[in-house]
Amino acid sequence: MRKEFLYGTLALGLVFTACKSDDLTIGENNGNGVAETAQTLYVKMAIKGGNQAGTRAAGNDGNPVEGTDFDPGLGESEVQKAYFVFYDNNGNVVGDYVQVELKDPQSASTADGTVEKYYQSVVSVGIRKGENKPTQVVCYINPTTPVDLTKPLYEIQTVTRKAVTRSADGKTYFPMSNSVYYGSNAGEIAPTIAVPINADQLFDSKDAALAATDKTIEVFVERYAAKLAFSHKDVNPFTTTSTVYATDGTSTDPEVVLTFVPERWALNAEANETFVIKSFRIPNAAGGIMTDNYTWAAANEVINKNSGNWVWNNPGYHRSYWACSPAYFTAKYPEVASDVDPAVLHQKYYTYAELENGAGFDADNKTPQYFKETTVGRKALDSENPQAAVASVILVGHYELTVAGGDAVKSAFYTYSRGKSTEKPGVYFPAQTGTANSTVAGGGSMMMRFLQELTCLYKMENGVHTRFNPNNADDLATLVGALEIKRPDADVIGKMKVPSRYYTLQLKGTGFGNIYVANGDGYKEIGDGEGQISLIAANQVIMQQVQFCNYYASTEDATNANAGGKAYFNIPVLHYGWYRASNKHTATSKIDWSNLQVGDLGMVRNHSYSVNVTAIKGLGTAISDYEAPIVPPADTKEQYVSYKVNILKWAVVPPQNVEL
Missing domain, CATH: 2.60.40 (Immunoglobulin-like)
Structure with a gap:
């Protein structure tokens, strides 16, 4: 014959806190001993669930207090199923897990200031001859797969779940389990996971358990989930400048106003x-x-x-x-x-x-x-x-912008801080195909801005190495044809940590003829021969010189509602x-x-x-x-x-x- 434990008057006052431990010290199996025969014992248990911690600055010390820093939420404490797993002193499971239907929740008393509600119920669990009697208990509310929870305490601490809510009966339920906390803020005390059951809290009859009002075992539970609400208000324009270069090398800095559109x-x-x-x-x-x-x-x-x-x-x-x-x-x-x-x-x-x-x-x-x-x-x-x-x-979105007070446009753009006298970076735009002219009227192109910074590419003229001058039409055409703005290739990056938003100036390939790279060791023609420089090494020199811009990508379809950098x-x-x-x-x-x-x-x-x-x-x-x-x-x-x-x-x- 198999006997059962009846756990009387389960009061579930959902207390949501945190704590844990498999190092619970209980003396001599709490005096509960070993079951010499299959038997039924009874325990009165109160399960309490706590309110979530609140909104105040917790007294400016991060320590929330009852009444002001806790919120019960709305519809977040519904209980569909409750399960209890019992353990002996060694943290091994005793008997089978027990399922309980919890109905008719009651409001917690004012004495339980951070407790939201509790339930009452009577449950039973069977133990077998030779098993240790239970000395600890863990409660699970609304679990997805309760059978997976019947593991020793040292194992249950590493069991994981991918979801913190579950849906059933047209409702959303929140899985919960024992609140894990330390019993004192001092000393070498380990966290407590399971709630202790003492010998005098086990009874031979259901009526005796119900009558023992001073022997109730309290279990506090908390939700797995963390809750977060997000909102945003005003968007203020970000104002900076671009740089537009004239053919003679002079420049102007028109104002650029960027407005972020949250998506x-x-x-x-x-x-x-x-x-x-x-x-x-x-x-x-x-x-x-x-x-x-x-x-x-x-x-x-x-x-x-x-x-x-x-x-x-x-x-x-x-x-x-x-x-x-x-x-x-x-x-x-x-x-x-x-x-x-x-x-x-x-x-x-x-x-x-x-x-x-x-x-x-x-x-x-x-x-x-x-x-x-x-x-x-x-x-x-x-x-x-x-x-x-x-x-x-993370709040993602796109930018709409104006240049020099013109019409609003939606475009990809770059930012580049080199040469700026203020903390704000300059804003630059893609270049028109085959040129260094900006695709956005009134703004400067990133290609021209990089070329103005570039000083390591040379040509051979009359036996003399002469630096390419982007203000010279022929030189500019050569540079535009040979270079592109891109994220550097992996072999150029090497062991550097380069974010995906970082773009730089790079040679498209070889075969450009009269282009030499000044790398600190003379002027090197691009190639793999003696005294030449490889394309990878050449691009590393260029990257190190001009450094990086940030590229704000945009869809090519400017009519798209979310177009813009x-x-x-x-x-x-x-x-x-x-x-x-x-x-x-x-x-x-x-x-x-x-x-x-x-x-x-x-x-x-x-x-x-x-x-x-x-x-x-x-x-x-x-x-x-x-x-x-x-x-x-x-x-x-x-x-x-x-x-x-x-x-x-x-x-x-x-x-x-x-x-x-």
């Missing part, structure tokens, strides 16, 4: 998967996931390096405000688009083509969306390109750590990436974020290749978007305002 937004660098249980596992030096969890002291040392002073764990609220997502366990983060290898990286980087074809959301879509928990640690912040490692809102703005999502008292950043528009703490940026489950662009004033980053992953540039230090981030009940993060 779509998405969350870039989002983790590809999420853990079914919030993780505090330790990463190894190679970026892999270790079998041990951080102790509280070790985690706090990493999170609050250099006296960060952020209170990221709140045992009183049964939650923590940080976690290690799968993106945390990465050896190297991308510097440029060519570094994005889906087989290695744990994050998604969108291409413009994907967004144009429907990925992401319309730029005016203000409806909150749900994403996977995405956090990174010290390895990412200390990498060559931390900006690409963190979860960020493509660009994006990148907005790292601020987390509670940003609001710690020790953060010396005065504005999110200029992030000092070398002075960030773990926890300053990122998205944690069961937190609600809002990013509000209040003004767009700066110049976005160029999109030149529609098929290339959008990797925020390592060389960009400023964010040109005004925005604020709030974290709700869902824990709500404080407002951040930035002008782009």
